[in-house]
Amino acid sequence: MTTLRKTLGLYSLAIAALTGANARADDDCETLEARAERRVNAFFKPRTDAIQTHLTSSSNVESRPPHHRNSHLRGLPLWEREASSPAAPDGWVREDKWSWRELEAALKALPPGAPLARWSELYVKARSLELDDEDRYDRPGIYAIDRAARDALSREERDELGLPPFEPSGALERTGPRRYRVWLAAGELGSDRAKIQSIVARYWGVAGYALSVRWTEDAIAATGLEGFAPYGIFLAGPGERSYVSDGDRSVNLAFPLRDSTLAHEVGHVLGLADNYHTTWDEKRCRYVVESRPSDLMSSSKTGVALREHWELIERELARFDAKSRD
Numbered sequence: 298m299t300t301l302r303k304t305l306g307l308y309s310l311a312i313a314a315l316t317g318a319n320a321r322a323d324d325d326c327e328t329l330e331a332r333a334e335r336r337v338n339a340f341f342k343p344r345t346d347a348i349q350t351h352l353t354s355s356s357n358v359e360s361r362p363p364h365h366r367n368s369h370l371r372g373l374p375l376w377e378r379e380a381s382s383p384a385a386p387d388g389w390v391r392e393d394k395w396s397w398r399e400l401e402a403a404l405k406a407l408p409p410g411a412p413l414a415r416w417s418e419l420y421v422k423a424r425s426l427e428l429d430d431e432d433r434y435d436r437p438g439i440y441a442i443d444r445a446a447r448d449a450l451s452r453e454e455r456d457e458l459g460l461p462p463f464e465p466s467g468a469l470e471r472t473g474p475r476r477y478r479v480w481l482a483a484g485e486l487g488s489d490r491a492k493i494q495s496i497v498a499r500y501w502g503v504a505g506y507a508l509s510v511r512w513t514e515d516a517i518a519a520t521g522l523e524g525f526a527p528y529g530i531f532l533a534g535p536g537e538r539s540y541v542s543d544g545d546r547s548v549n550l551a552f553p554l555r556d557s558t559l560a561h562e563v564g565h566v567l568g569l570a571d572n573y574h575t576t577w578d579e580k581r582c583r584y585v586v587e588s589r590p591s592d593l594m595s596s597s598k599t600g601v602a603l604r605e606h607w608e609l610i611e612r613e614l615a616r617f618d619a620k621s622r623d
């Protein structure tokens with residue numbers, strides 16, 4: 298999740314551009330999806346304010362996932378995974394995401410007095426689908442590469458496609474053997490530095506490694522591996538997806554937020570890429586996601602940081618180090 302622009306009806310616009318005004322195949326699934334998207338957005342329009350207020354309200358406890366407890370960051374709802382939460386099984390899973398047509402059917406089936414939690418759940422699905430659509434128009438080739446295809450690529454090919462497994466961020470400082478510090482600027486979440494630091498240390502302190510936070514509000518220019526500069530923390534829109542932008546060195550947190558999602562986004566600041574694969578099944582007009590529930594960089598909802606993340610970081614840092622000495 299590295300890019301985000303506010304869009305409305307983007308799917309419709311892109312399909313209109315792709316098919317042209319004189320398109321005749323008006324019952325192909327892309328066209329049906331575009332129409333469903335417009336109706337879904339129309340459903341939400343009069344309720345958007347109420348849904349967004351619900352999503353960011355500290356009393357939003359109905360949708361809290363199991364094995365989590367309520368907490369907050371700057372008064373916004375934070376769900377913290379309990380230590381007793383069962384570990385996710387290892388291995389890869391493949392699942393269909395909802396289509397616009399399925400979302401529309403679910404909205405139509407909602408009784409008029411349905412609780413806001415139910416509306417919010419569907420709203421979050423719609424925002425996520427919109428982001429997938431936007432990214433697919435930006436980088437259509439990426440949506441043809443599934444996990445098997447990616448694993449068959451050489452490192453050079455992955456770099457060329459913009460899919461490197463690791464990219465130095467200039468925000469990760471090695472302070473000793475298995476000791477690291479990540480440079481962050483707390484921005485609007487300044488009063489919650491201690492809580493953020495404890496989540497980072499807890500999730501990333503695995504396999505004998507330790508990660509602490511170096512807080513600085515100074516936007517020091519990054520100078521490759523030798524100099525460090527923070528990533529700033531910002532608030533993303535309610536119900537959006539949290540994401541990191543390397544371009545403007547920002548961590549954007551959407552509420553309600555899981556503490557594991559915060560830890561996943563910090564993983565990007567360390568330099569790690571996402572390890573899930575969203576492909577587009579054009580016959581069925583829907584996205585298919587392959588993910589590994591035990592891996593924090595693959596599934597932020599259920600995963601944990603692993604020894605292999607740190608081993609990848611150390612291997613890659615050594616590789617970039619050697620390259621910069623050439």
Ligand SMILES: [Zn+2]
Nearest residue numbers: 298561565571
């Ligand atoms: Zn991510």
